[in-house]
Amino acid sequence: MTAHQPDANFLKEHNARSLWHPMAHPGDSLANPPTIITGASGVRIKDVDGHEAVDAVGGLWNVNLGFSCQPVKDAIAAQLDVLPYYSIFRGTTNDQVIQLAEELRAFFAPDGLSRAFFTSGGSDSVETALRLARQYHKVRGEPSRVKYLSLKKGYHGTHFGGASVNGNANFRTAYEPLLAGCHHIPAPYTYRNPFNETDPERLAQLCLSALEDEIAFQGAGTIAAFIMEPILGAGGVIPPHESFMPGVAEICRKHGILLIADEVITAFGRTGSWSGSRHWGVQPDMMCTAKAITNGYFPFGALMISERLVEVFEKDESGKAAIGHGYTYSGHPVGAAAALACLAETKRLDVPSNAAARGTQVFNGLKSLQDKYSLIGDVRGGHGLMSALELVSDRTTKAAIDKKTINTIQEVAYQNGAMVRVSGSNIILSPPLVLTEVDAAQILSALDAGF
Numbered sequence: 001m002t003a004h005q006p007d008a009n010f011l012k013e014h015n016a017r018s019l020w021h022p023m024a025h026p027g028d029s030l031a032n033p034p035t036i037i038t039g040a041s042g043v044r045i046k047d048v049d050g051h052e053a054v055d056a057v058g059g060l061w062n063v064n065l066g067f068s069c070q071p072v073k074d075a076i077a078a079q080l081d082v083l084p085y086y087s088i089f090r091g092t093t094n095d096q097v098i099q100l101a102e103e104l105r106a107f108f109a110p111d112g113l114s115r116a117f118f119t120s121g122g123s124d125s126v127e128t129a130l131r132l133a134r135q136y137h138k139v140r141g142e143p144s145r146v147k148y149l150s151l152k153k154g155y156h157g158t159h160f161g162g163a164s165v166n167g168n169a170n171f172r173t174a175y176e177p178l179l180a181g182c183h184h185i186p187a188p189y190t191y192r193n194p195f196n197e198t199d200p201e202r203l204a205q206l207c208l209s210a211l212e213d214e215i216a217f218q219g220a221g222t223i224a225a226f227i228m229e230p231i232l233g234a235g236g237v238i239p240p241h242e243s244f245m246p247g248v249a250e251i252c253r254k255h256g257i258l259l260i261a262d263e264v265i266t267a268f269g270r271t272g273s274w275s276g277s278r279h280w281g282v283q284p285d286m287m288c289t290a291k292a293i294t295n296g297y298f299p300f301g302a303l304m305i306s307e308r309l310v311e312v313f314e315k316d317e318s319g320k321a322a323i324g325h326g327y328t329y330s331g332h333p334v335g336a337a338a339a340l341a342c343l344a345e346t347k348r349l350d351v352p353s354n355a356a357a358r359g360t361q362v363f364n365g366l367k368s369l370q371d372k373y374s375l376i377g378d379v380r381g382g383h384g385l386m387s388a389l390e391l392v393s394d395r396t397t398k399a400a401i402d403k404k405t406i407n408t409i410q411e412v413a414y415q416n417g418a419m420v421r422v423s424g425s426n427i428i429l430s431p432p433l434v435l436t437e438v439d440a441a442q443i444l445s446a447l448d449a450g451f
């Protein structure tokens with residue numbers, strides 16, 4: 001066996017006995033062997049048995065430009081030859097990361113963001129934002145602001161800080177106790193919410209009132225930041241009413257609380273806009289990015305920082321603003337070269353426009369499936385290429401679907417030409433943003449076959 005001709009049986013046997021998978025039970029690999037992906041091109045993946053399917057997962061919300069983005073591959077290969085690594089800890093930097101920071105500053109200028117702090121991925125970007133939020137208040141003389149607020153059902157990665165602001169027990173319980181001082185408010189999730197409110201605008205107002213109540217209860221002077229995804233992703237693709245994020249921004253500003261937009265999946269076009277914050281007309285104080293910044297080809301991320309923080313950190317003369325935080329791979333020159341090529345391609349192809357057009361096609365197709373199949377309780381999306389089907393065993397009681405049924409739907413959809421992702425009772429679709437009309441139709445017909 002060579003690296004290029006993997007033997008299917010060898011791989012299947014060895015996967016179960018030699019590695020543990022993220023977000024999976026370690027004892028599950030033998031009974032439910034994962035699909036072994038051995039190749040990909042365009043928006044299609046190929047498995048070890050030679051079966052091909054449109055990747056409606058988009059890698060993991062990150063391969064926005066597909067698997068054949070040659071300029072990014074070339075940039076990585078070229079940079080590996082010139083400077084494969086050097087640190088940007090105090091004292092050294094590199095040419096690629098400087099150019100990238102300049103490009104990102106221009107790209108995110110409409111979001112009011114003017115500095116980049118580089119990381120190795122989404123969880124790192126979130127951790128950096130949470131830390132800098134506390135430091136910001138310490139530097140400006142309000143050290144009592146240490147708590148964080150976030151949304152139930154939100155997902156902010158797996159570091160202890162991110163897990164502490166996560167709003168899903170699946171990612172918390174086994175690792176408790178988490179960080180103290182993290183409090184959650186209800187998400188604007190129209191299908192299920194504690195207010196039994198089905199009107200999205202009224203629900204947004206109720207959630208905003210809950211935020212005001214929580215701030216009053218905790219004391220505004222104890223809260224460092226509110227972190228939210230502009231559209232909740234991993235929690236089941238939950239787009240809020242358009243009034244929600246602007247409402248959060250206004251409340252945060254009024255109480256001196258920083259607003260952190262976790263845009264690890266929404267930045268760079270996924271919502272049909274260049275960023276999720278811009279989609280809602282909001283300028284956050286910090287924005288976490290990763291994933292599509294390098295099209296998934298290199299682990300990389302950037303926390304974007306607004307002038308509000310720049311003013312405080314860069315003018316500090318006390319020394320308190322020295323950043324005691326960073327990663328070996330912060331500003332990696334190969335990642336930076338990949339990100340530069342990605343940004344250029346993202347702009348050249350105007351990917352948000354395609355995401356919006358194909359997103360509408362997918363969303364309408366999913367609505368038609370809901371008319372056909374009573375297992376589909378809720379269809380969410382309509383903002384670019386992120387959508388979800390929430391499955392129920394009974395539409396009246398909204399009882400959750402059983403695991404076996406949803407897994408079978410996924411498997412049959414795969415055999416019919418589309419890889420989709422199952423998360424709890426949701427089937428989540430986050431395909432590459434370069435999807436064509438034909439690719440989108442293939443995803444829909446494969447799903448149709450699954451029901």
Ligand code: PLP
Pocket residue numbers: 121122123124126155156157158229233234262263264265290291
């Ligand atoms: N934040 C959000 C909104 C995410 O969706 C994710 C990952 O899906 C993360 C943070 C964590 O990113 P990573 O898995 O790159 O650490």
